[in-house]
Amino acid sequence: MAEKKGFRAKAQKFGSYLSGMIMPNIGAFIAWGIITALFIPDGWFPNEQLAALNDPMITYLLPLLIGFTGGRMVHDLRGGVVGATATMGVIVGADIPMFLGAMIMGPLAGYIMKKIDQKFQDKVKSGFEMLYNNFSAGILAAILAVIAVLGIGPLVEGLNNALAAGVDAIIAAGLLPLANIIIEPAKILFLNNAINHGILGPIGIEQATETGKSILFLxxxxxxxxxxxxxxxxxxxxxxxxxxxxxxxxxxxxxxxxxxxxxxxxxxxxxxxxxxxxxxxxxxxxxxxxxxxxxxxxxxxxxxxxxxxxxxxxxxxxxxxxxxxxxxxxxxxxxxxxxxxxxxxxxxxxxxxxxxxxxxxxxxxxxTQDAEEETFEQANEEVEEKSAEEVDKVIFACDAGMGSSAMGSSLLKNKFKKADIDTYVTNTAINEIPDDADIVVTHKDLTDRAKAKLPTAEHISVENFLNSPKYDELVERLKK
Known part of the structure; x- marks a missing residue:
């Protein structure tokens, strides 16, 4: 039983990580989809000039965005830049859209850059910081891009082709509906991100580039x-x-x-x-x-x-x-x-x-509107509560920065508006909490991660994002 729980936790974490790379870039995917639906020869308004956007977006823009996001999740902007450059290697090294390659190279490049910085950054002589920062990132990015072109790109393309061939065989045999025997229980267990973004999405996009659509997205x-x-x-x-x-x-x-x-x-x-x-x-x-x-x-x-x-x-x-x-x-x-x-x-x-x-x-x-919220300690013991004059930005943070944090942010914005409090409120992924945030609101299980990301902010833990008395307490405090 413990092994099953451990596997499920790892799968959920993996799915969350994949989601963290894909979800911030969904707007770009939708933009590509709209352009495809409207302007390709079979679209609503065929236009050869505008349809020319299709291939560069699917080949370069979307994988590079994923690679940058994956690298940034691991090692901030330096990881993102190296991740995007390394992703360019798998793009050049393959003849298909490199979404799986981007999901591999982005985080890998960010991780290697992080380890190099941990080893050498503190040893750099004063005055040579910019030289180290630029050349270490540039040299690593160049090395990884070359490795990706020669080795990782063809390897990922082979893997992708094998998966695509398997899916095509299932579709040809008329067995695709049976995939939901796995997918529906996986959704209930919160493993849908690993399946959707890790397998179905990349193969579906490859099919969409060839036929203009894919049933895998459904x-x-x-x-x-x-x-x-x-x-x-x-x-x-x-x-x-x-x-x-x-x-x-x-x-x-x-x-x-x-x-x-x-x-x-x-x-x-x-x-x-x-x-x-x-x-x-x-x-x-x-x-x-x-x-x-x-x-x-x-x-x-x-x-x-x-x-x-x-x-x-x-x-x-x-x-x-x-x-x-x-x-x-x-x-x-x-x-x-x-x-x-x-x-x-x-x-x-x-x-x-x-x-x-x-x-x-x-x-x-x-x-569970009638359920009482459990009592637990304020997550931040070393940072005192900030006064109204000190609070300019409130950040809601969750894993992907899209779902629960967006709803919590919207709720607090409305409360601030009714109380005539002029304080900026927004939501973001926990790995992208801005350095100038004054208050960070997270679920209690994520607060330690948020504190590690920005220890100088005041951190507020909530039991849920939609029904917490902490919001009213914050409103009362900032009104004063």
Whole structure:
């Protein structure tokens, strides 16, 4: 049992790291997808000049962004610069888009640069710091770029081709829908990032460059299975699960935050059958109508789904979502009608989810509004509370800087606005906390990492990002 938990924790950490490289660059992926959908010969508004953006973006821009982000996560800007340069090596050393190569070379280059700096930076004579900084990074980047061209690029291309061949064989055999037997349980266990960004995304992008779309982008992003389960709870659930399900369905379907339905499945584990059946039936429908999207769908919102759907695929896309929702709804309804659900089960399942994830889900406040927040120590003992005059910037930080921290940031902005407090509030990934942050708000399990990143700031730990009394305390303090 301990070994299984250890493997799951490592897989979650790996998925979180992949997400940290991909999520900050999703805007660039969407930009590429929109340009592809609009201006390629089969697009809505074919334009040869504008379509010329397609290949350079997919070949150079996107891998370089990933490589830079991966290097920066490990060793700040120096790691990012070396990571991007090393990534250029795998781009030149292969004939396919090098997303897997970028995910390898970016962090690897940042790590090596970090180790070199730890060994030599303190030994540099005064006045030679700039010389060391520039030449150490330049020499390492050049060496890694050459190694990448000659060795790593061809190796990763071979690996990518093998994975792509395997996926093509599964698609040709008509077995792709069965992939959801693995994907749906993986989502519930928060392993979806490792699968989505580590395997499906890179292969899907390669397919999209050849055919203009890929069904692989839909395997994890389809909001249908989760919607069906939540609608079943809204009609046949009891207690808190019934009253909260309709609001959760809106957030999941339109906002694209799939994790909001995970506690419902954990509350009644047999509901994983509904999620699997919905996922399988949805992918089968997508395959039947030969639909796909032009780029990674993130977040998995119905709006994002259709925004990245190419011309002529809308009917099949709609049917795939509807079929998945109907199938999961029918099975979930049957399970709920034939079993007893305790009103308190949802809070217990939410706690289960938080334990698996390693931190409380950003959506748990919506599900357990009446639960009291646990008491724990303020994370920062050595930095005193800052006065209103000292606070110019408040930062919310989480793993990827996109989900829970974005919602917490939005909530505090509204509280500040109502209290007429003119203080800058934003969200970011924990590895990208700015040096001029005065207050950093994190989940209690991430506070130590945030303190290591910026020990000079005041750190506030919260039990969840959407329902913490610490916000009101901060508002009262800054009002004074």
């Amino acid at each position: 395997l994890e992003a389809n909001p249908g299975p989760g919607l069906g389960i939540l609608l079943a709870f809204a009609i046949f659930g009891t207690g808190m699960s019934k009253s909260s399900a309709s609001g959760a369905a809106i957030i999941q379907f339109f906002g694209g935050i799939h994790e909001i339905y995970f506690p419902y499945v954990l509350m009644k584990p047999t509901l994983i059958l509904a999620a699997i059946a919905g996922g399988v039936s949805g992918v089968f429908t997508f395959s039947l109508f030969d639909v796909g999207t032009v780029a990674t769908v993130s977040p998995g919102s119905i709006f994002a789904l259709f925004a990245l759907t190419p011309q002529g695929n809308y009917l099949g896309m709609a049917l795939g979502v509807i079929v998945a929702a109907v199938v999961s709804f029918v099975i979930a309804a049957f399970i709920l009608k034939t079993s007893k659900t305790d009103a308190d089960d949802l809070a217990e399942a939410t706690g289960q989810m938080e334990e698996m994830k390693g931190k409380e889900s950003s959506v748990s406040a919506n599900l």
